[in-house]
Amino acid sequence: MAPSESNEPAPSRSHRQVILVRLLQLAIAGLLLATLIGWLGQYSYLADLAAHFRLQYLLLAVPLTLLLAAMRQWKSTSVGLAVVLINAGCIAPLYWPAPVPPGNTASLKVIAVNVHVANRNHARVQKWLRSEQPDVVIVSELSTAWSHAIAELTDQLPHRIEQLDVGNGGLGVYSRFPLDESEWHLLGDVNHAGRIRITVDGTPVTVFGVHTYAPFHRWMSEMRDEQFARLAELVDSTETPVIVAGDLNATTWSAGLRSMLAATGLVDTRVGFGLQPTWPTTPWPLRIAIDHCLVSDGITTVSRRVGPDIGSDHFPIVVELRLPPTGQ
Structure with missing residues (x-):
C-alpha cells in the first residue's frame, strides 16, 4: 500500500455538518452567556468587562443565527435571536432622535481628547483644534510636552487649569471663557477631576474634566467605580447645569458608570447620534x-x-x- 493511502474512511458530509452545527451552537451559546454575564458587573470585575462589547456580540450573533436558521436548528436559532434582541435593545436607544427644543439659548462646543502621553503629533492636534474652534477642551494624558503644545493655542483658549503627570494621569481643562471658579478634586487616591465654572451668554455652567482608571486589573476596576461614586457626589452638590467629559474608561453599560448616571440624572450626549466608539483606533466594529x-x-x-x-x-x-435658559 502506498504511504499516502489510509484505511481510515473519509469523513462523510453529514458528519462534517454535525461538527459544524455543534461549533455554531457552542458559539451562539457562548455569546448568550457573555451577553447575560455583562449585567452582573456589580458582582464581578470580569463580568463588568463583558458588558463593554454589546456591538461585537450583535455583529457576531447575526450571521451565526442566520446560519443556524438555514440549517433548521430552531432551538439554537432562538438562542441567537435572544442574543441579537438583547444587544440590539441596548444599542438602539442611542439612535432614536432626541428632540431639540426651539430657542436661541447659549451654545457651547466641547471637545474631549485623550492625546496619548507618547504621541508626538502636536502640530496635527493644534491644527485640528484651531479648525474646530471649541469653547471648552478636556485633554487626558497631559504631559509637559502636550502642555506646551496646547499653550500655543492661548489665543483661542486663554483660560486653563492643568494637572501634569509623568505617566498617563495628566489632565487639562481649557476654556475660551474666563473661569469664574476652578478647583481640582481628588478622585480616589491619585486621579483628579478638574472643575471649572464659566458663564456663557449669562448662563453659568460647570464643567468637570475627568480621566478615570483603566480597568486592567480588579483593583483598578474597583478604584474606577469609586471614582464614579465620588464624581456623582460632586455633580449632585453643584448648583449650575453640569457637563462631565473625558476618558472615562468605561462604556455606559458598565455597572459603575450606570450607577453614576442613575444617581446624578446625567444624560449621555450620544442619544440620537449613535454608538460613536472611540477606542482603540482599529476598524469601527472592533x-x-x-x-x-x-x-x-x-x-x-x-x-x-x-x-x-x-x-x-x-x-x-x-x-x-x-x-438651558438662565435661571433653569
Missing part, C-alpha cells in the same frame, strides 16, 4: 465607546461626532450643546 460627554437634564445636544485620527490610541469627541 471599537468601544469609552470617551464621553454627559450633561445635566436641560442641556440639549445639537450635534455629536467622533473626531479624526490624531495619532493617539483614542479618537476625540466633538459635542455641540445648547444650554
Whole structure:
C-alpha cells in the first residue's frame, strides 16, 4: 500500500455538518452567556468587562443565527435571536432622535481628547483644534510636552487649569471663557477631576474634566467605580447645569458608570447620534465607546461626532450643546 493511502474512511458530509452545527451552537451559546454575564458587573470585575462589547456580540450573533436558521436548528436559532434582541435593545436607544427644543439659548462646543502621553503629533492636534474652534477642551494624558503644545493655542483658549503627570494621569481643562471658579478634586487616591465654572451668554455652567482608571486589573476596576461614586457626589452638590467629559474608561453599560448616571440624572450626549466608539483606533466594529460627554437634564445636544485620527490610541469627541435658559 502506498504511504499516502489510509484505511481510515473519509469523513462523510453529514458528519462534517454535525461538527459544524455543534461549533455554531457552542458559539451562539457562548455569546448568550457573555451577553447575560455583562449585567452582573456589580458582582464581578470580569463580568463588568463583558458588558463593554454589546456591538461585537450583535455583529457576531447575526450571521451565526442566520446560519443556524438555514440549517433548521430552531432551538439554537432562538438562542441567537435572544442574543441579537438583547444587544440590539441596548444599542438602539442611542439612535432614536432626541428632540431639540426651539430657542436661541447659549451654545457651547466641547471637545474631549485623550492625546496619548507618547504621541508626538502636536502640530496635527493644534491644527485640528484651531479648525474646530471649541469653547471648552478636556485633554487626558497631559504631559509637559502636550502642555506646551496646547499653550500655543492661548489665543483661542486663554483660560486653563492643568494637572501634569509623568505617566498617563495628566489632565487639562481649557476654556475660551474666563473661569469664574476652578478647583481640582481628588478622585480616589491619585486621579483628579478638574472643575471649572464659566458663564456663557449669562448662563453659568460647570464643567468637570475627568480621566478615570483603566480597568486592567480588579483593583483598578474597583478604584474606577469609586471614582464614579465620588464624581456623582460632586455633580449632585453643584448648583449650575453640569457637563462631565473625558476618558472615562468605561462604556455606559458598565455597572459603575450606570450607577453614576442613575444617581446624578446625567444624560449621555450620544442619544440620537449613535454608538460613536472611540477606542482603540482599529476598524469601527472592533471599537468601544469609552470617551464621553454627559450633561445635566436641560442641556440639549445639537450635534455629536467622533473626531479624526490624531495619532493617539483614542479618537476625540466633538459635542455641540445648547444650554438651558438662565435661571433653569
